[in-house]
Amino acid sequence: MRTADFIKLILRSLTAAKMRSSLTALGIAVGICAVTLLTSLGEGVRHYVLSNFSQFGTRIIAINPGKTLTGGMGGMLQTDRPLTLYDAQALARLPHVTHVVPLVQGSGTIEAGGRARSTDIIGANHAIHSAWQFNIALGRGLPEDESGRSRSFAVLGHKLQQELFGGQNPLGQSIRVGGMRFRIVGVMAAKGQMLGFDLDDMVFIPVDKALMLFNRNGLMEIDVVFSDSASTDQLLASIRKQLIARHGAEDFSLISQDDMLQSLDNILQVLTAAVAALGAISLLVGAVGIVTIMSTAVRERTSEIGLLTALGCNQRQVLLLFLGEAVALSLAGGIAGIGVAIALVLGLAAVLPALPLQLSLFYLSLALLLSIAIGLAAGITPARQAAQMNPIDALRAE
């Protein structure tokens, strides 16, 4: 049989019962639409999260004190040496390292004039501006003083400045951060939120002052930014070597931004797949609909199957004809479902731009393939029944 005739015969059968065919296809359409929408949401969230994290650049390695050893004893962690400012200075001398940011984070009350606001306090050094791409909108950044003897200068986040000073110029004003006096030397440009964490509602103070403020003897984290002349693995190795030499043991953890993005990406992909699987439940219902309709069709058209056999169709051709109908139903549903999903995603993007929805060509083609696979899976049993029918009995059926 010619392909064009094959398709025409299939479409003739399907269009002969328009209501029934479209309702069956609708079942698949709903399922495919659900899967497409949910994967779009999953993909959107993934892109949103990843772009939030990668806004700091990808060539960052974070060093945290303490090392989790599998099978190690809890007591071992107590012997950790703290990460110090001297560690940070040592790391800055490593080849390929462009910036080193020692970090201490806490929260406290910031008072200026008559106003007070409780928010996050970040202790860092001047390198934070280039390392984290935290640009200065007004004044200058944290001082480039030698560690331990920093002047009491503070830089305000964009929002904090708005809250405390309104429209007024805060440069040169003095504020109290957790009871210590600081002079404002700069204001950050607006950076926005990262995963609900407001990067603009912060005050930045020199890291040695922060250590004093929070009464800590060690840093919470050291971020090392390196140039693209070296690979992440090279840097991880040289940082590890340097710190082991200084501490005598590996009592710290290294996480590269690459690793973190990768593991985040993995988690989010699994999440997307899980959500898609939920949508697939409705696809299953649609598939059951196809099985039902095709079984009914085979029973109703028994004498037609006998006739086709008498006219010289072999079992394979009969099988293909009925399987083709099932696939056509499912594919039609799939295309309709994808179409509706695309329309919905584009519509939602226009109405609610904040909603992280992202159409992925990968998932769209997967949905299309899925609808074909469903047609095949749902249609094979009825089609087999049709093909294996005894033509004499079939011709006798009315």
Place this chain on the structure above:
Amino acid sequence: MRAQLSPLRKQQTMIKLSQLCRTFMLGDQAVHALNNINLNISPGDYISVMGPSGSGKSTLLNVLGLLDVPDSGHYLLQGTDTTLLSETERARYRREHIGFVFQSYHLVPRLTARENIELPLVLAGIAPHDRQKKVAAILAQLGLTERAGHLPNQLSGGQRQRVAIGRAIVMQPRLLLADEPTGNLDTQSGLDVVAILEQLNQQGITLLVVTHDNALGQRARRRIRMVDGRIVADELAGIIASEADSHA
């Protein structure tokens, strides 16, 4: 009188059945639908098969039409032993050599008269251009040109059976098998249909009609009578007629 014994007009055989048996199990009882059938059919024959219900005449038609396979014995169709063919090969033989006409027409209800006639050509993979010419010729031959665009339920019984005949002959088979072709028709339509079948036979097609209808059966040149899976009579009309003449 045995047909095989008579000197026939044509020597070569188109169909040769030898010691053909077909048994069905009805519950735990074996029914011999075909019991050791030997039969030769020559090209251009016009044969009627008559007999009571359950005599095996339908089974004979199904075996001849390659829809059923005998349990034992041989069925030679134009020299080929069909009992050795695979399902796919039998399907091809049916398509190319055998046309079926059924009592209940078996038209596809969603296809027009033209499309029903065209169906075997479509299944055989013949190009649309060639199909059109053949179908148009057959529509004209059967007087259906004006009804070509109608669906089966818009046609009378006689017209439906003519469409079915058109479908049976569109592949130009050598053998036409008709199972009670007039069974669902009124007398006049039945006569029209029979006239068409006989006209096709005169053009050379081998026609085998299975029927209960004595009048229809008597029209055939060769009349086979079956009882309990056996051929009990096989007469040639010409010879009977000449015997009748000699008695007169």
